[in-house]
Amino acid sequence: MTKFSNEVWVFIEQRNGKPADVSFELLSKGRKLADAMNGTLKSIVIGNATKSIAEDTFRYGADEAYSIEHPSLHHYKTLPYSKILTDLVAKHIPRIVLFGATIIGRDLAPRVASRTRSGLTADCTDLKVETINYLGKNYENLLLQIRPAFGGNIIATIITPDNPIQMATVREGVMEMHPVDRAREPKITQIPYATDGIDEMITIVEQHREESKVNLKGAPIIVAGGYGMGNKENFKLIHDLAHILGGEVAGSRAAVDAGFIPHERQVGQTGITVRPKLYIAVGISGAIQHRAGMQEAKKIIAINTDPDAPIFDISHYGIVGSAMDVVPKFIEAYKHRLK
Amino acid sequence: MYHSIVLVKQVPDTTNISGQVMKEDGTVNRSKLPAIFNFEDKVALELALQIKDQFGGTVTAITMGPPRASDILRECLFMGADDVYLITDRKFAGADTLATSYVLSKAVAKIGKFDFVFAGRQAIDGDTAQVGPQTADKLDIPQITYVEKILDIHKQTARIRKKIEGGYEILDVRLPVLLTVVNNAAEPRPFSAKRVMTYKGAKSLLELEKLVEGNSLLYIDKLVYEYKNRSLFIPTFTADDLQIDIERCGIKGSPTKVYNVESVVLAGNVPVRIENTIPGMNTLIDKLLEDRILG
Numbered sequence: 001m002t003k004f005s006n007e008v009w010v011f012i013e014q015r016n017g018k019p020a021d022v023s024f025e026l027l028s029k030g031r032k033l034a035d036a037m038n039g040t041l042k043s044i045v046i047g048n049a050t051k052s053i054a055e056d057t058f059r060y061g062a063d064e065a066y067s068i069e070h071p072s073l074h075h076y077k078t079l080p081y082s083k084i085l086t087d088l089v090a091k092h093i094p095r096i097v098l099f100g101a102t103i104i105g106r107d108l109a110p111r112v113a114s115r116t117r118s119g120l121t122a123d124c125t126d127l128k129v130e131t132i133n134y135l136g137k138n139y140e141n142l143l144l145q146i147r148p149a150f151g152g153n154i155i156a157t158i159i160t161p162d163n164p165i166q167m168a169t170v171r172e173g174v175m176e177m178h179p180v181d182r183a184r185e186p187k188i189t190q191i192p193y194a195t196d197g198i199d200e201m202i203t204i205v206e207q208h209r210e211e212s213k214v215n216l217k218g219a220p221i222i223v224a225g226g227y228g229m230g231n232k233e234n235f236k237l238i239h240d241l242a243h244i245l246g247g248e249v250a251g252s253r254a255a256v257d258a259g260f261i262p263h264e265r266q267v268g269q270t271g272i273t274v275r276p277k278l279y280i281a282v283g284i285s286g287a288i289q290h291r292a293g294m295q296e297a298k299k300i301i302a303i304n305t306d307p308d309a310p311i312f313d314i315s316h317y318g319i320v321g322s323a324m325d326v327v328p329k330f331i332e333a334y335k336h337r338l339k
Numbered sequence: 340m341y342h343s344i345v346l347v348k349q350v351p352d353t354t355n356i357s358g359q360v361m362k363e364d365g366t367v368n369r370s371k372l373p374a375i376f377n378f379e380d381k382v383a384l385e386l387a388l389q390i391k392d393q394f395g396g397t398v399t400a401i402t403m404g405p406p407r408a409s410d411i412l413r414e415c416l417f418m419g420a421d422d423v424y425l426i427t428d429r430k431f432a433g434a435d436t437l438a439t440s441y442v443l444s445k446a447v448a449k450i451g452k453f454d455f456v457f458a459g460r461q462a463i464d465g466d467t468a469q470v471g472p473q474t475a476d477k478l479d480i481p482q483i484t485y486v487e488k489i490l491d492i493h494k495q496t497a498r499i500r501k502k503i504e505g506g507y508e509i510l511d512v513r514l515p516v517l518l519t520v521v522n523n524a525a526e527p528r529p530f531s532a533k534r535v536m537t538y539k540g541a542k543s544l545l546e547l548e549k550l551v552e553g554n555s556l557l558y559i560d561k562l563v564y565e566y567k568n569r570s571l572f573i574p575t576f577t578a579d580d581l582q583i584d585i586e587r588c589g590i591k592g593s594p595t596k597v598y599n600v601e602s603v604v605l606a607g608n609v610p611v612r613i614e615n616t617i618p619g620m621n622t623l624i625d626k627l628l629e630d631r632i633l634g
């Protein structure tokens with residue numbers, strides 16, 4: 001059997017020169033994966049004047065950084081970015097490559113995986129390196145890629161057994177960011193880059209970006225509403241409750257799809273993962289994808305009309321009743337207590 | 340005049356899980372879920388039809404799946420697709436996104452001339468959003484994912500608005516291009532009553548063979564000839580038709596494997612029940628204050 005490499009790579013995403021949190025979260029996870037297989041962790045930084053980002057990656061455990069800098073790479077563009085990464089992957093054959101499951105990561109990773117014929121698993125909620133037996137054959141240090149599937153009715157563990165390269169994407173907030181105690185001396189390898197024809201196939205005409213003011217990840221108290229709120233008018237109750245508790249408003253995917261609340265406030269596998277002190281789930285049935293994004297909250301209160309709703313299975317306190325009835329009572333009691 | 344090929348997928352309806360599909364052990368009986376047209380793919384088809392309405396050209400819809408996936412191809416005809424193809428073969432079964440995109444890219448190449456390839460951003464059964472970009476890569480054409488709007492098409496350039504983190508971006512792209520579209524990029528048109536009447540009897544070869552099995556007076560060759568004449572024949576691409584490398588299809592061509600599947604069984608923890616009354620709320624608030632969760 002051919003010996004595979006033991007390198008773990010993390011694609012470091014930057015938007016307008018600012019690194020994405022998810023990239024550092026992945027470095028923290030990547031450090032653990034690399035240690036588990038006695039390997040090295042490398043960060044791949046593509047952009048313009050991104051030296052400080054490359055340096056930052058060492059604080060989160062990188063052993064080495066590959067840096068590709070060019071004025072034309074300031075903004076993410078599918079074709080040049082995927083070509084750079086494809087060439088690097090094809091040359092070095094890393095064992096694991098991790099991407100944030102962001103709009104950019106989900107555009108880039110499949111293209112690179114396709115060209116290098118690598119396995120790619122989307123939206124993993126956990127990653128582990130283990131030695132396993134699959135179909136009677138032993139596989140050393142294989143990446144176990146764990147993700148809910150099939151509308152959250154199953155949890156699947158995906159492996160890439162016979163391929164040298166295992167790629168995965170992970171949503172922001174799923175992994176925790178930890179600076180390392182003793183960072184390595186930065187070792188940054190510059191990879192030369194010259195533009196070519198593919199760079200001109202797509203041009204950016206304009207870009208509108210607002211820094212998100214929503215900080216769900218850092219909020220100690222989150223009040224989340226689900227499809228059970230019925231309509232946007234009723235959803236105002238969620239805002240009222242969040243307001244009086246000094247918390248942030250969030251929603252389930254169903255609430256986002258129904259237009260009750262914008263996507264940037266979605267908690268769950270395809271939204272944001274949160275770990276607040278208090279999470280109040282109102283009218284949320286508790287599908288696994290939602291639970292994946294909030295079950296590590298310190299205390300969970302569930303309010304639901306259905307006493308059998310799965311959300312109660314992970315809650316500390318449960319109130320059976322309609323939101324329209326329960327929430328105003330809670331607000332009243334809390335206001336009284338504040339006096 | 341522009342030619343579009345739309346990649347569509349039939350998916351199990353995982354969004355509306357009712358009691359009827361729950362097994363006794365609390366897990367979902369997947370085979371009982373209804374099969375539906377992946378919504379974002381319908382949006383993709385709508386955008387392709389809008390280009391045809393405005394500039395002329397053709398719209399071709401293709402799907403890879405089991406024989407029953409011809410259901411959604413009929414729906415594509417009802418909406419206005421000119422041609423549809425069913426890509427089906429036992430050798431394609433068990434494909435991950437890499438193997439799927441390989442087969443789809445071969446089918447697109449076989450159909451030939453196109454300016455646009457459209458797909459939904461992702462399918463609700465896997466939510467991976469990988470097949471679009473992987474197909475674009477194999478066709479060696481640019482891609483734009485998360486498309487919100489087609490702003491303009493001029494000669495061989497399209498101006499596209501796509502979603503980015505915290506906003507949007509406007510891009511000019513040289514055709515041909517593959518676009519994956521988000522769910523609010525367009526409102527899929529209702530079926531045309533006239534087209535439903537015309538195409539409700541459209542059938543694939545496998546469906547015609549079923550008819551023949553049940554009726555000894557029918558001959559398959561004659562039936563196919565008749566259906567073709569009436570433009571009611573849904574052509575099929577098999578592995579042989581596409582002349583592809585079998586090693587790159589289906590389970591064989593899929594680097595990722597499912598190692599373990601656990602059904603989510605709902606049971607276990609019992610929360611502290613709080614009465615839905617003011618005293619109940621007071622108890623809850625006291626506990627939260629005690630634990631320093633509030634205050």
